Amino acid sequence: MSISLFSASALRAGIVASLVALTGCGHMPVTSMVRLARVDFATTDPAALRAAVKVPVALRLHRDGVHLRIKVKVDGEKESASDFQLREETDSAAAESLKNERGPKVRIMTFRFEPSELARLAAFRADILQRKRKGGGSLQISIEPRMCRIDELPAGPVRFTTFLRTAETGEFIALARDVDLRALDPKRDIAAAIPACE
Numbered sequence: 001m002s003i004s005l006f007s008a009s010a011l012r013a014g015i016v017a018s019l020v021a022l023t024g025c026g027h028m029p030v031t032s033m034v035r036l037a038r039v040d041f042a043t044t045d046p047a048a049l050r051a052a053v054k055v056p057v058a059l060r061l062h063r064d065g066v067h068l069r070i071k072v073k074v075d076g077e078k079e080s081a082s083d084f085q086l087r088e089e090t091d092s093a094a095a096e097s098l099k100n101e102r103g104p105k106v107r108i109m110t111f112r113f114e115p116s117e118l119a120r121l122a123a124f125r126a127d128i129l130q131r132k133r134k135g136g137g138s139l140q141i142s143i144e145p146r147m148c149r150i151d152e153l154p155a156g157p158v159r160f161t162t163f164l165r166t167a168e169t170g171e172f173i174a175l176a177r178d179v180d181l182r183a184l185d186p187k188r189d190i191a192a193a194i195p196a197c198e
Contacts, residue, residue: 032175038168041139042129046121048167050094051086051143052110054101055160058151060197061109063088065146068113072128074137082124083144086111098163098172111145143175148197158182158191 051068053061066086073079089095089110098108113121143162157180163172181191 032173032177036164036169036173039166040168041141042125045167046113046118048165050089050110050112050165050172052094052098052108052163052165052172053143053145053160054098054106054108054163055147056153056158057105057107058149058153059107059147059158059194060150061107062146062148063109066111067144069142069144070124071140071142072137073139074128074131077131077137082120084117084121084124085114086117086143087114094165097165101161101163111143147194149194150197153191153194156182 049068051066053066055061064085064087066088067083068086069081069083071079071081089112091110094110094112095108098110101108141164143164159178159180161177161179162175164175165172181194182189184190
């Protein structure tokens with residue numbers, strides 16, 4: 001799914017398991033699309049952005065291995081992308097806001113921008129806005145955490161969910177809901193490719 005550059009529309013998010021990038025756009029709830037239509041990349045405060053990922057307890061997310069990837073396609077130009085480092089959020093309030101998503105068989109971690117990345121993002125956004133003056137385009141956002149396996153995965157579906165919170169939404173919005181890593185790629189079992197933790 002693409003959106004008009006910086007216009008009010010739905011965003012896209014995904015997850016990386018092992019070395020494979022997976023997009024979760026097809027699993028975005030319609031209600032999330034409506035809520036995210038209020039987010040304008042040109043004006044939203046990146047310092048207020050929080051990401052969260054829910055995975056089975058058998059998987060571990062790397063605390064400093066999560067990136068927010070922004071892909072931009074300006075009319076008449078090649079697609080460009082940039083990754084921004086996210087780090088685990090230590091504020092318990094962020095995790096508490098997802099208490100209804102918790103359970104004995106899942107693990108949830110929340111993330112925020114590294115302080116050093118905020119300046120990079122501001123420069124990246126200013127550059128895109130300058131280029132946008134030439135015409136329209138599209139923007140895609142993905143949350144890309146690295147993960148490893150601390151236990152054997154159970155038989156059956158291995159589901160993950162990603163969330164995004166911005167100053168506009170005020171709460172975490174599901175981006176990709178209950179995506180099954182075993183069924184996402186019809187050619188292979190992606191869950192089986194997740195490496196064991198060292």
